[in-house]
Every structure is written in structure tokens, then in C-alpha cells.
Amino acid sequence: MREKIKSWVVTVIFSLTLICFAFVNIVSPDLEFSKSERRKLKAFPKVTIKSVLSGDWFDEFEKYTLDQFVLRDFFRGVKAWSRYHLFFQKDNNKIYIANGNINKMEYPLDEKSVIRGAEKLNKIKEKYFKDKNVFVAVIPDKNYFFAPLNGSLSFDYEKMEQLIKENIKDISYIDLFDAMDKDMFYLTDIHWDQEKIIPVADLILKTLGREEKASDFTYEKQKLYPFYGSYYGQAAIKTKPDTLTYLTHAYLDRATVYDYETKEYTDIYRPELFEGYDPYDEFLSGARTILTIENPSNTSGKELIIFRDSFGSSIAPLLLCGYSKITLVDIRYIPYELLGDRLDFSKDIDVLFLYNTMVFNNSAMLR
Amino acid sequence: MLFSSISFLYYFLPTVLILYFIVPNKFKNTVLLFSSLFFYFYGEPTYVLLMIVSAVSGYLHGLWIEKAKARGGGKLPLASSIFFSLAGLLYFKYTDFFIQNANRLLNTQIPLLKLALPIGISFYTFQILSYVIDVYRGDAKVQKNVLDFLTYVCLFPQLIAGPIVRYTTIEEELKSRKHTLEGFSEGVRRFMIGLSKKVILANTLGELGTHFLNATEKTVLFFWIMTVSFMLQVYFDFSGYSDMAIGLGRIFGFKFLENFNYPFISKSVSEFWRRWHISLGTWFRDYVYIPMGGNRVPVLRWFLNVFVVWFLTGFWHGAQWNFILWGLYFAVLLILEKYVFKAFLEKAPAIVQRVYTLFAVTVSFVLFNADSLEESIRNLKGMFGLLNIPFSGIETVYYLRSYGIVLLIAAIGATPLAAKAFRRLKEKKAGKYVMTFAEPVFLLAMMLLVTGHLVDGSFNPFLYFRF
Numbered sequence: 001m002r003e004k005i006k007s008w009v010v011t012v013i014f015s016l017t018l019i020c021f022a023f024v025n026i027v028s029p030d031l032e033f034s035k036s037e038r039r040k041l042k043a044f045p046k047v048t049i050k051s052v053l054s055g056d057w058f059d060e061f062e063k064y065t066l067d068q069f070v071l072r073d074f075f076r077g078v079k080a081w082s083r084y085h086l087f088f089q090k091d092n093n094k095i096y097i098a099n100g101n102i103n104k105m106e107y108p109l110d111e112k113s114v115i116r117g118a119e120k121l122n123k124i125k126e127k128y129f130k131d132k133n134v135f136v137a138v139i140p141d142k143n144y145f146f147a148p149l150n151g152s153l154s155f156d157y158e159k160m161e162q163l164i165k166e167n168i169k170d171i172s173y174i175d176l177f178d179a180m181d182k183d184m185f186y187l188t189d190i191h192w193d194q195e196k197i198i199p200v201a202d203l204i205l206k207t208l209g210r211e212e213k214a215s216d217f218t219y220e221k222q223k224l225y226p227f228y229g230s231y232y233g234q235a236a237i238k239t240k241p242d243t244l245t246y247l248t249h250a251y252l253d254r255a256t257v258y259d260y261e262t263k264e265y266t267d268i269y270r271p272e273l274f275e276g277y278d279p280y281d282e283f284l285s286g287a288r289t290i291l292t293i294e295n296p297s298n299t300s301g302k303e304l305i306i307f308r309d310s311f312g313s314s315i316a317p318l319l320l321c322g323y324s325k326i327t328l329v330d331i332r333y334i335p336y337e338l339l340g341d342r343l344d345f346s347k348d349i350d351v352l353f354l355y356n357t358m359v360f361n362n363s364a365m366l367r
Numbered sequence: 368m369l370f371s372s373i374s375f376l377y378y379f380l381p382t383v384l385i386l387y388f389i390v391p392n393k394f395k396n397t398v399l400l401f402s403s404l405f406f407y408f409y410g411e412p413t414y415v416l417l418m419i420v421s422a423v424s425g426y427l428h429g430l431w432i433e434k435a436k437a438r439g440g441g442k443l444p445l446a447s448s449i450f451f452s453l454a455g456l457l458y459f460k461y462t463d464f465f466i467q468n469a470n471r472l473l474n475t476q477i478p479l480l481k482l483a484l485p486i487g488i489s490f491y492t493f494q495i496l497s498y499v500i501d502v503y504r505g506d507a508k509v510q511k512n513v514l515d516f517l518t519y520v521c522l523f524p525q526l527i528a529g530p531i532v533r534y535t536t537i538e539e540e541l542k543s544r545k546h547t548l549e550g551f552s553e554g555v556r557r558f559m560i561g562l563s564k565k566v567i568l569a570n571t572l573g574e575l576g577t578h579f580l581n582a583t584e585k586t587v588l589f590f591w592i593m594t595v596s597f598m599l600q601v602y603f604d605f606s607g608y609s610d611m612a613i614g615l616g617r618i619f620g621f622k623f624l625e626n627f628n629y630p631f632i633s634k635s636v637s638e639f640w641r642r643w644h645i646s647l648g649t650w651f652r653d654y655v656y657i658p659m660g661g662n663r664v665p666v667l668r669w670f671l672n673v674f675v676v677w678f679l680t681g682f683w684h685g686a687q688w689n690f691i692l693w694g695l696y697f698a699v700l701l702i703l704e705k706y707v708f709k710a711f712l713e714k715a716p717a718i719v720q721r722v723y724t725l726f727a728v729t730v731s732f733v734l735f736n737a738d739s740l741e742e743s744i745r746n747l748k749g750m751f752g753l754l755n756i757p758f759s760g761i762e763t764v765y766y767l768r769s770y771g772i773v774l775l776i777a778a779i780g781a782t783p784l785a786a787k788a789f790r791r792l793k794e795k796k797a798g799k800y801v802m803t804f805a806e807p808v809f810l811l812a813m814m815l816l817v818t819g820h821l822v823d824g825s826f827n828p829f830l831y832f833r834f
Binding site (some may be wrong): 002003004005006007008009010011013014015017018019021022025052053054055058061062065066069072075076077078079080082087088089090091093108109151152153236 | 368372373374376377378380381382384385409410411412413548549551552553555556559567571581582583761762765768769770771772773776799800802803806807810811814815816818819820821822823824
């Protein structure tokens with residue numbers, strides 16, 4: 001009798017699970033975007049005779065079923081939990097959590113990519129800034145600080161620095177590794193926390209020859225909570241959120257930002273974007289091809305151009321105290337050859353290449 | 368379509384289950400046939416016709432053999448069937464291998480055909496062959512209903528990665544079979560165990576193999592970890608697939624034979640092969656080895672029989688020299704076991720016998736894993752410290768720590784320990800009571816875990832698809 005009850009229970013649970021999930025998957029509306037993974041989700045593939053007979057349609061359908069599965073984030077969490085707590089694995093999709101701090105293992109070192117990245121800087125310097133003071137500063141990613149603490153894999157950062165130094169020509173290297181520590185990063189995000197990187201801004205300003213120091217200004221702290229960073233979604237496991245702090249000051253309030261893409265003027269901080277797909281867009285509207293920030297409070301006429309990734313968005317406001325104008329260029333979205341048509345490089349400007357180590361290790365993204 | 372996919376679990380399977388159980392008995396085979404054809408079409412739109420033609424050919428040859436036998440003949444239709452079946456297999460699977468070797472030997476430049484291998488062709492070809500040979504021998508009655516025969520060949524639970532189900536095994540069930548609650552729930556249990564073995568263990572071990580390939584640091588220890596991990600991955604991948612096939616068969620009222628029986632606890636290589644891929648081993652035994660005389664022949668002839676069978680076993684797994692070498696390696700071991708090691712092995716303690724077998728099998732998996740002979744040799748050298756590499760390193764230790772528990776679970780899971788403990792628990796009254804509730808909960812938890820792994824993961828190939 002007990003066996004019969006068990007058979008009933010097994011049969012009912014199995015059948016109901018399959019049928020219910022099948023039904024809900026079919027009737028539930030498809031999502032366009034995954035906020036936790038910050039990517040577009042696959043839409044139902046278009047059916048054509050050609051795509052069906054070639055098998056392409058089925059391949060696309062497979063991806064669609066994975067992306068649009070109901071409770072996708074919950075199931076990703078189940079998997080992540082099992083990896084960390086059932087099988088005691090040290091990472092899940094290269095993501096690991098150390099003392100509530102979510103990190104990504106960037107490994108191994110791609111030496112060719114680093115050299116290619118350095119050569120890209122040389123080409124830009126050669127094309128636009130032959131007689132200018134050009135600097136490169138490399139921001140270590142979180143893994144540099146947390147991997148040794150967690151026994152995780154990390155690449156040879158010294159080797160990366162050495163490769164960059166050996167391959168750049170007439171470009172001065174600013175060492176940020178010693179100026180930074182693990183507490184400068186958010187718990188759930190890849191980025192550094194603006195409120196903690198004032199010493200880094202000071203170091204850069206000093207190396208660029210500016211007398212102004214970010215630490216001389218008394219900033220007002222504005223806080224946004226809760227901040228779930230990009231690693232939070234990738235980790236698929238619940239951890240404590242961060243508070244996103246941004247620093248305001250009268251000179252920042254007076255500054256204006258011009259976006260070359262939208263041809264519009266905006267503010268440095270965009271708190272309204274905090275609720276969007278990437279809360280970090282709060283800083284200088286997020287990923288933008290070219291931006292200029294005019295600082296009427298600085299009358300030196302001195303200009304800085306920063307070739308940057310997303311880390312540049314939060315440090316640029318701090319560097320602004322030393323310049324009348326800062327131009328931010330992201331050559332991940334525009335080929336550098338086209339920049340001459342849009343920007344005037346003939347003036348007396350300082351040039352800074354500011355990239356995190358992951359960009360150098362994946363330098364194919366620099367166009 | 369993969370069993371371990373969202374499309375199979377949450378689209379295909381529920382649809383087929385509903386259709387299958389609502390139609391009257393006389394239409395159940397039709398539902399199975401058309402769902403099987405769709406299942407195959409989903410993964411191989413082009414080659415579904417090839418499978419149907421092969422199956423129809425087997426069906427017609429069966430009728431022809433039956434007719435010819437009534438007139439005292441039958442050899443011609445049997446030869447014709449074997450020729451047509453093997454011609455398809457040889458053409459799609461082995462042509463490029465022969466061309467490559469001809470080019471090397473004769474210094475010619477015959478272009479390769481570069482044909483995609485139709486999924487499951489080795490499995491369904493062997494099923495058709497077993498049917499026609501059994502009809503010829505009188506071991507099976509000819510199947511006159513073409514739908515039933517196509518259902519046998521195309522039956523999706525065992526279609527693309529086995530086990531090789533003999534026609535005689537399910538001959539009666541094709542005509543009529545019982546569908547019981549116990550059978551269904553037993554099938555569910557078996558299917559879920561297989562699915563968990565595949566998705567949770569085999570895929571995770573597969574990741575370790577990928578890490579090894581991408582590792583910048585190769586060490587002796589890492590070579591060993593990779594080999595052991597691959598061995599366990601193949602076992603959980605293939606035995607998991609067999610479990611799923613057996614379980615699905617059971618849900619639909621079929622009883623397929625077992626394909627694995629804890630091979631890694633074997634005390635000899637010959638025992639290993641009685642426990643590993645049983646349906647293939649018995650196929651070669653019954654249709655090649657015994658017809659050649661088996662072991663009731665002079666010693667030299669027996670050597671030849673063994674080498675032929677193991678050459679074919681290796682070659683069946685893939686059109687590469689390392690697979691042939693892998694097969695011949697077992698032939699040599701089986702001969703050595705019979706004539707050299709026998710006296711020693713019989714007297715040795717069980718632990719020595721098992722260590723010897725595990726070692727021999729582990730080395731065999733190095734040959735099995737490689738894409739070429741050169742790679743096999745390199746990996747063997749790596750394992751035995753002949754590549755001038757360190758014993759261990761940072762990466763090795765990291766992956767050993769990260770995958771250590773999975774490797775341990777897999778190693779224990781490859782033995783009958785868990786099954787024994789489960790049986791003992793069920794023998795006790797309190798255990799029985801607990802299991803009534805614990806088992807469904809466990810299966811549901813496995814379902815959630817598997818779904819989580821599938822939804823999140825992209826590493827999901829079935830290793831035995833390439834055969």
C-alpha cells in the first residue's frame with residue numbers, strides 16, 4: 001500500500017511539474033531584457049522553411065527556451081547555490097563570493113591581447129597626439145585584491161604591467177596598483193566607489209601636473225539605495241546590496257555635459273537612471289561614445305581628454321576640479337580613426353588612457 | 368533533441384505523454400513513431416529520411432528473408448540487408464577515414480567528403496542488423512506491420528545514444544504492453560536518476576576537462592585529474608543516458624535491458640566489459656564473435672577472433688586510429704588476462720585486482736579521449752611525468768579544490784555503495800516509511816536542480832552522440 005502511495009506521489013509530482021511548467025512557459029509573455037544579466041533575451045525565432053530544414057530554427061528555439069524559461073533567475077539561483085553550498089565549488093561561471101563581496105575570476109593573462117592593447121594606444125598617440133603629454137593608467141580589477149584572499153585564480157598582474165610598459169611608446173605610465181585597495185570597490189559591482197577613490201584622483205591630477213587636488217574639495221555625499229551591481233545578477237545568489245554614493249559640489253553643479261550621440265546637454269549625475277537596467281549609468285549617463293564636460297569654475301583653460309571605459313565615468317567628476325574641460329572618449333563604441341572628424345586635438349591638452357585590466361586582457365573590444 | 372534540454376523536458380515530453388496516454392492502445396505506437404520522427408527531425412532535419420529509408424530497408428529485408436527461408440534459402444536477402452545497412456554506415460561514418468589513409472599511403476590527394484555524421488546511425492544500424500540476423504536465424508518472428516517495425520527502429524528513448532535494444536527484447540511489447548502506475552513511477556525514478564547523472568555530474572566533470580584544455584599550466588597531477596574526470600564523465604554521461612532511455616521506455620511500457628552494471632568495481636578487464644556498454648558487448652559477442660567460432664577454436668584462431676571483435680568495437684566508436692588502438696588495447700589485455708595474468712590475478716587480493724583493472728581502464732580512456740594518436744601519446748607522457756612538467760601548480764590545486772567534492776561524489780556514485788545503502792534503508796520498517804516521503808521529495812529536488820543547471824548552463828553535449 002505504501003509503495004502504491006509512493007508511486008502515485010512520484011507520478012503526480014513528475015507529471016504535474018512537466019505539464020505545469022510547459023503550460024506556464026507557453027502562456028507567459030516573453031521578456032525582452034534580463035535586468036539581472038543585463039542582456040537582451042532571445043525572442044521566439046521566426047519560422048521559415050529554410051531555417052527549419054537547415055536546423056537553424058531548432059538551434060534558435062533551444063536558446064529561446066533557455067532565455068524565456070519561467071522563474072529563470074530563481075533556477076539560476078538554485079544552480080549557483082548548489083555549486084557553492086552542495087558541491088563546495090569555488091566559483092560559478094567564474095563568479096566567486098568572498099565575505100559577501102562578489103568577484104569575477106579574470107584568468108588567464110592573454111599576453112597577445114595586452115600587447116595589442118598597448119599598440120592601439122601607440123597608434124592613437126601617433127595619429128593625434130604626437131607632441132602632447134600622454135599618460136596611461138591601468139585600474140586593477142577586483143580579482144587582483146580578492147583572489148589571494150579566497151584562493152581563487154588570478155593572472156599575473158605584474159606581467160601585465162610589464163607588458164604594457166614595454167610596449168607603449170612615449171606614453172607615461174601611472175601606477176594605480178599601489179594607490180588602490182580592495183575596499184575601494186562595491187560589494188556587488190565590478191566598479192570602484194566614487195567616494196573612496198579621491199586619493200586615486202589626486203594621484204592622477206598630480207601626475208598630470210595639476211596643482212588642484214580632489215581632496216581639497218568638500219563634497220556632499222548623495223546616497224542611492226539599494227544598489228545591485230552587475231556581479232549581483234551574474235552571481236544569481238542573494239547577497240547584501242550596496243549603497244551607491246555620488247559626490248556633489250558647487251563646481252560639479254555648474255558643470256555641463258554635452259553628449260555627442262544625442263547632441264544634448266545633460267548633468268554629470270543622472271539619479272533618474274539609477275532605476276534603469278544599469279544603476280551605474282547614474283554617472284555621466286553610462287556608456288557613451290563621446291562626452292565633453294565644461295567646468296566654468298576652472299578658468300585655467302586647461303583641457304584633458306580621457307580614453308576610458310566605464311570606470312572613467314565616476315572618476316572624471318573628481319578630475320574635473322583641475323580642468324576647464326574634460327572630453328571622455330570610449331573607443332569600444334567608435335573606431336579611433338573617426339575621432340578626428342568629431343574632435344579638435346590641436347589644442348594644448350593632456351591625454352589620459354584610463355582602462356581597467358580586463359580591457360587590456362580583452363583588447364579586441366578597443367576599436 | 369537532447370533529453371537533457373529544456374525543449375525536451377518541458378515541451379516535447381509533456382506533449383508526448385499527454386498524447387500517448389489519451390489515445391487508445393491501438394494508436395499508441397503511431398504516437399510514439401511520429402513523436403520519435405519529430406524528435407530526430409529536431410536534431411537532424413536532413414537525415415531523418417536516411418533513417419526512415421534504413422528502417423524500411425530492414426523491414427523489407429525481414430520479409431524477404433522470411434519468404435526465402437520458406438524456400439530453404441535466406442542467405443542472399445540476409446547478405447543484401449547487411450550490405451545495405453553497413454554501406455550507409457560506412458559511407459557516412461568511415462569514408463573520410465579511408466580517404467585520409469589512402470592519401471597518406473599512396474600520396475594521393477583525393478578530396479574528403481566531409482559529411483556530417485547522422486546522429487545515432489551506429490545505434491539504429493546495429494538494431495536493424497540484429498533484427499534481420501535474428502529473423503534469418505529463426506530467433507525472431509518477422510514483423511509484418513511496418514508501423515510497428517518503424518516504431519522499434521525509431522523509438523526515441525533509445526534512438527540516438529542507445530542502448531542497442533534488440534528486436535527480440537521488445538518484440539512482444541511492440542504488440543501489446545501493460546501500462547501500470549508502478550511501471551510509470553519506476554520509469555520516472557530511473558529517468559530522473561539518469562538525468563541527474565548526466566546534467567549534474569557528467570556536465571560538471573566535462574567543465575573540468577574544458578578547464579584542463581584551457582589551462583596555461585599543465586602538470587602531472589592535472590593530467591591525472593583530467594583523465595579520471597573524463598573517465599567518470601563518460602561513465603555518468605553514457606550510463607545516465609542509458610538510465611534515461613530505460614526509464615522512458617518503462618514509462619511507455621517497454622522493458623529495455625540494462626546497459627551498465629558498475630563497471631569500475633570490476634576485478635578484471637573481461638569483467639569490466641561485461642559491465643560496460645553491455646548492449647554493444649553482447650551484440651558483438653552474438654553477431655560476430657560466436658559466429659566466428661568464439662573460444663571453441665584453436666588458440667591462434669581465438670587470438671584472431673578476439674582481435675577482429677575488438678578492432679570492430681574500437682572502430683564502431685569512431686573513424687580514428689586512436690579508437691582502433693583503444694579496441695586493440697583491450698584485445699591484448701584480454702589475451703594477457705587469459706594466458707599470462709590469470710594465475711596471478713586469481714590469487715591476488717580483490718583490492719589488487721581492482722587497482723589493476725582501474726589502472727588498465729584509466730589508460731584506455733587516455734586513448735579514447737584524444738583526437739589523435741599523437742595527443743594520446745602526449746597525454747600518457749604527461750601522466751607519467753615524461754613531459755618535463757612540474758608535479759603540481761596553482762591552477763591544478765585550484766581546480767582540484769573546486770571540483771574535489773564533485774569528483775568524490777562521482778567516484779562513490781560509480782560504485783554500488785549508494786544503491787546498497789538505499790536498499791538497506793528500504794528493508795527497515797522505519798526506512799520504508801521515511802522513503803515513502805523522502806523519495807518523491809528527492810526526485811523533485813533533483814528536478815529543480817537539473818532545471819537550474821540547464822537554464823544556466825551551456826555545456827551540455829552528449830559524448831556518445833558522435834558514435
